[in-house]
Amino acid sequence: MQEEAEKEKMVKVYIMGREFEVPATLNIVKAFEYAGYRFIRGIGCRGGYCGACATVYRFKDDYRLNFALACQKAVEDGMYLTILPFVPAEKAKYDMNKLKPRGTVLLELYPEIARCVACNTCTKACPQELEVMDYVQAAIRGDIEEVANLSFDCIQCGLCAMRCPAEIVPYNVGQIARRLFAKYIAPKAHPTHARVDEINACVFDEELDNYIILAKEDIERLKKIYVEREIKVG
Amino acid sequence: MKIPYFPGCSLKTIGEGFEKSAIASAAVLDIELEELPRWVCCGTVSSLTTDDLMHHLAPVRNLIRVEDINETQLVTLCSVCYSTLKRSNALVKNDPEKLKTMNQFMYRERDYQGNVKVLHFLELLREIGFYKLKEKVKRPLKGLTLSPYYGCLLVRPKEFGIDDPENPTILQDLVKSLGADVIDNPYQLKCCGSYHTVDKPNLVADLGYKILTYARNSGADALVLSCPLCAFNLDNRQREIKRQFPDFVEIPILYFTQLMALAFGLDEEKLGLEINYVDPMPLLKEKSLIKPMSLIKE
Amino acid sequence: MSKTIRLDSPEATKFAAKIQERSGEPIDMCFQCGECSSACPVSSDMDLMPSTLVRFTQLGLKDELINSKTIWVCASCFNCVARCPKGIDIAKVAEALRQELLRKKLDYVEVRDLSIEERQEIPQIAIISNLRKFSR
Numbered sequence: 001m002q003e004e005a006e007k008e009k010m011v012k013v014y015i016m017g018r019e020f021e022v023p024a025t026l027n028i029v030k031a032f033e034y035a036g037y038r039f040i041r042g043i044g045c046r047g048g049y050c051g052a053c054a055t056v057y058r059f060k061d062d063y064r065l066n067f068a069l070a071c072q073k074a075v076e077d078g079m080y081l082t083i084l085p086f087v088p089a090e091k092a093k094y095d096m097n098k099l100k101p102r103g104t105v106l107l108e109l110y111p112e113i114a115r116c117v118a119c120n121t122c123t124k125a126c127p128q129e130l131e132v133m134d135y136v137q138a139a140i141r142g143d144i145e146e147v148a149n150l151s152f153d154c155i156q157c158g159l160c161a162m163r164c165p166a167e168i169v170p171y172n173v174g175q176i177a178r179r180l181f182a183k184y185i186a187p188k189a190h191p192t193h194a195r196v197d198e199i200n201a202c203v204f205d206e207e208l209d210n211y212i213i214l215a216k217e218d219i220e221r222l223k224k225i226y227v228e229r230e231i232k233v234g
Numbered sequence: 235m236k237i238p239y240f241p242g243c244s245l246k247t248i249g250e251g252f253e254k255s256a257i258a259s260a261a262v263l264d265i266e267l268e269e270l271p272r273w274v275c276c277g278t279v280s281s282l283t284t285d286d287l288m289h290h291l292a293p294v295r296n297l298i299r300v301e302d303i304n305e306t307q308l309v310t311l312c313s314v315c316y317s318t319l320k321r322s323n324a325l326v327k328n329d330p331e332k333l334k335t336m337n338q339f340m341y342r343e344r345d346y347q348g349n350v351k352v353l354h355f356l357e358l359l360r361e362i363g364f365y366k367l368k369e370k371v372k373r374p375l376k377g378l379t380l381s382p383y384y385g386c387l388l389v390r391p392k393e394f395g396i397d398d399p400e401n402p403t404i405l406q407d408l409v410k411s412l413g414a415d416v417i418d419n420p421y422q423l424k425c426c427g428s429y430h431t432v433d434k435p436n437l438v439a440d441l442g443y444k445i446l447t448y449a450r451n452s453g454a455d456a457l458v459l460s461c462p463l464c465a466f467n468l469d470n471r472q473r474e475i476k477r478q479f480p481d482f483v484e485i486p487i488l489y490f491t492q493l494m495a496l497a498f499g500l501d502e503e504k505l506g507l508e509i510n511y512v513d514p515m516p517l518l519k520e521k522s523l524i525k526p527m528s529l530i531k532e
Numbered sequence: 533m534s535k536t537i538r539l540d541s542p543e544a545t546k547f548a549a550k551i552q553e554r555s556g557e558p559i560d561m562c563f564q565c566g567e568c569s570s571a572c573p574v575s576s577d578m579d580l581m582p583s584t585l586v587r588f589t590q591l592g593l594k595d596e597l598i599n600s601k602t603i604w605v606c607a608s609c610f611n612c613v614a615r616c617p618k619g620i621d622i623a624k625v626a627e628a629l630r631q632e633l634l635r636k637k638l639d640y641v642e643v644r645d646l647s648i649e650e651r652q653e654i655p656q657i658a659i660i661s662n663l664r665k666f667s668r
Contacts, residue, residue: 425609
């Protein structure tokens, strides 16, 4: 009995049509490697951040197409697997310093967004569960801030671009919107800029030098200064 | 009353004056136009083949959004949005099979139940009664002669129109209730060229020349209309018309809601006139219909 | 220049039926009164008049129809529909014919051909409707 409990649970998966039995605790990337495949494409950080391992899969007896990052998704019994090595897409060339954040700028760079039929296929394909259709629609309307907000967690895996029937590459639109938002629209962090200017003007140099001396000569006093420092709130 | 309202893609850009003046003048009539949450572009033109469902998804999705907020009516300002939303609504109401397929495809949304009615703002005003508009007029548009321009999609095809396709009167009735005069323009129903403005601007200039010259020659001071695409073709494209027809004389184009806002005595900033291509200000000043900002005390 | 048309040619019959089906219109009801042609605001730019378009569709003349300028000049204004005594929607026939090419990836316009100025100046409503009718 104990032996059975300790025996690892295995699941059947189909990698590019071939059946393999792999431990159920593995994610899709590790399942491929367990089965003997070695990745030289379609693999990256293995941490759910880089977007390289975008993958599509189906389940046995289910026509629906599913999408995930292979390094983040645990295998399940009956999965039909593959990994997409690359999604072809072209980024528009622009000079951030020359772009103006006017309403039509996204349409100017990517006029094909006007082809969007609001079918929501992009949203369904997103492994980060972003509202892709909503941000493409915001781009058509010229609402750069909304595009930036909704596309914030995009990792540019390319699944939306692969699936879009209007052949739009949503993540490129999101990227330029976020860049424009950060450079031109988002409120400037004035306190940070002011502090950086102060540092560059050597306002704090003497104080810092004193602390360095204290650290060598009277560390208890330095600790006391630290503990009793004034903390400004708000 | 509060009523959900569908702006459409261009009311936030070229049609900004349309939207601004509509919301402001509706408020005078105690109508709050509430922008539909998470709306999507309706697709502008309606898909005309029997086997196409994909291009009806966007309009139906908007109707689902109306049901999402437990409402049963949707008002639009743009004639094109009106026609497209209305046609897709009719399609799914008359064909339960197609509706079922679309609902299944949009499985992440609630099913569309078919309970929404699409209205054009002019229809809503007509329902309320133009006499109510007359009551709210603070500055009758006396001395202003207008040429109502319907274009195509407000009245055609007949089953999706808001008025008679050959002899509509709704814009005339509205204009008269605001105190202005109207002329008879036989080109009031002639297409402005619509989407040809992108790849065939000369064709659009040709059509615009006829529509506008007739209006001017019949004594109209300005054209009044209800569609941002018509407005672009008849207003902004006057530049192309002038190039092709050197004898052409410019004529201002106004949205009907800008007229309403003017007649209701609202502030200039609520009219959005700075976005109109042919500046209507000289005309309005000449007719003493607009006060310079410095003289407005309110 | 004359051309012989076989009224019983299977390709022609098939094509006529296909367009009839796709448009959903009773094309056979047209008796060539010409109301649509006189109603059409852009007919002067067309090579086939609207009534000719319907007639050719009845006869299944695929090449003449898909190579015509007419289907790309139609503005979908529905004036023809408003005037037709038989209630035929000729705009739907034009759309069905455009789709014959568009569904084969033979787009009439290319969105990237728009200049930067055009993309800045032309409102979304125009670009979107143009792309809907002239590209797939």
